[in-house]
Amino acid sequence: ELKVEQNPLFLSMQEGKNYTIYCNYSTTSDRLYWYRQDPGKSLESLFVLLSNGAVKQEGRLMASLDTKARLSTLHITAAVHDLSATYFCAVGGAGGTSYGKLTFGQGTILTVHP
Amino acid sequence: DSGVTQTPKHLITATGQRVTLRCSPRSGDLSVYWYQQSLDQGLQFLIQYYNGEERAKGNILERFSAQQFPDLHSELNLSSLELGDSALYFCASNLITDTQYFGPGTRLTVL
Numbered sequence: 001e002l003k004v005e006q007n008p009l010f011l012s013m014q015e016g017k018n019y020t021i022y023c024n025y026s027t028t029s030d031r032l033y034w035y036r037q038d039p040g041k042s043l044e045s046l047f048v049l050l051s052n053g054a055v056k057q058e059g060r061l062m063a064s065l066d067t068k069a070r071l072s073t074l075h076i077t078a079a080v081h082d083l084s085a086t087y088f089c090a091v092g093g094a095g096g097t098s099y100g101k102l103t104f105g106q107g108t109i110l111t112v113h114p
Numbered sequence: 115d116s117g118v119t120q121t122p123k124h125l126i127t128a129t130g131q132r133v134t135l136r137c138s139p140r141s142g143d144l145s146v147y148w149y150q151q152s153l154d155q156g157l158q159f160l161i162q163y164y165n166g167e168e169r170a171k172g173n174i175l176e177r178f179s180a181q182q183f184p185d186l187h188s189e190l191n192l193s194s195l196e197l198g199d200s201a202l203y204f205c206a207s208n209l210i211t212d213t214q215y216f217g218p219g220t221r222l223t224v225l
Contacts, residue, residue: 033213042116042204043216088157093170100145101170102214104157 002027004091006105013079013112021108023072023089031092032065032072033102036085043088047074079112086110117141118217120205126223132193135220137205139186143215145169145208146188148180151219152201163188164210195224 003026013019023032031050035043047056049065049072056063060083062075072089086109090102117140127133139146148160159172163182174180177195182188192199200223206214 042218045213101159
């Protein structure tokens with residue numbers, strides 16, 4: 001059974017600082033997704049990573065994927081208050097009928113302080 | 115706005131009752147997914163439908179069932195409700211296997 005673990009689960013940052021959220025998963029997959037969720041809201045897609053070595057950047061966020069290490073990272077550069085949210089990584093199923101199924105990590109609650 | 119719609123937004127009901135949650139996917143999307151989000155279990159995949167047929171099943175209880183209709187909207191039926199069924203239920207859609215776009219969710223409270 002696929003397991004997805006994020007760390008840290010809670011992250012309190014100062015504005016202007018950098019930090020990285022890690023997402024480890026237990027079985028082979030070549031599809032990794034990052035989502036953002038604001039309190040009481042839906043999930044917003046941030047990044048889709050579909051191959052080993054994939055790197056994507058949007059604003060102050062950059063995501064990467066290492067399928068050999070079964071690890072994805074979400075790097076935050078010069079954090080601002082607007083980035084405060086919960087961030088989830090999700091791994092796509094390996095194949096067959098589970099291909100579309102997403103297995104989510106526990107989520108990382110990010111709070112950015114002035 | 116993802117383009118996925120869900121109704122109702124909130125639902126309050128009593129134990130033992132049955133409810134139906136409705137989802138309309140984005141225009142052109144053929145796959146619909148249902149997820150449950152709770153503090154205990156996190157975000158869990160329940161079931162996927164593709165063009166009217168069940169494609170994959172997750173940790174969905176036998177008391178829960180779903181279907182996708184010819185117009186591609188989907189309904190999730192929850193019966194014999196228990197306190198532990200209180201959660202946010204999300205529907206997501208995509209064309210086949212690309213990014214899943216999530217709806218606003220239905221918050222179910224079982225009293």
